[in-house]
Amino acid sequence: MTVLLGDKSRFAAEVGAWDNALRRVDLWAAGKWLTCDDNSVFVRQLRRDVLDAAAWLRSGQGAPLPFDGLSPEATHRRLMHRAGADEETEAD
Numbered sequence: 001m002t003v004l005l006g007d008k009s010r011f012a013a014e015v016g017a018w019d020n021a022l023r024r025v026d027l028w029a030a031g032k033w034l035t036c037d038d039n040s041v042f043v044r045q046l047r048r049d050v051l052d053a054a055a056w057l058r059s060g061q062g063a064p065l066p067f068d069g070l071s072p073e074a075t076h077r078r079l080m081h082r083a084g085a086d087e088e089t090e091a092d
């Protein structure tokens with residue numbers, strides 16, 4: 001069973017079936033599929049990451065919301081880069 005939350009032409013999360021401990025989750029923004037690189041998630045980790053990303057976006061630390069002038073793909077890359085920066089900081 002697949003559940004669609006939102007509108008793919010604006011923003012949506014499409015949650016699919018379980019595969020062992022993972023669940024398929026696809027994200028859409030402005031009609032573009034953003035999770036083309038990896039759409040298998042640990043649900044608890046995804047929940048924490050979404051909360052962290054939302055808090056970071058609301059704080060205004062990264063750029064003006066919602067990354068004015070960037071394509072959905074560029075916005076996704078910026079968010080992924082931010083997530084990688086967190087991992088590098090934790091490893092130090």
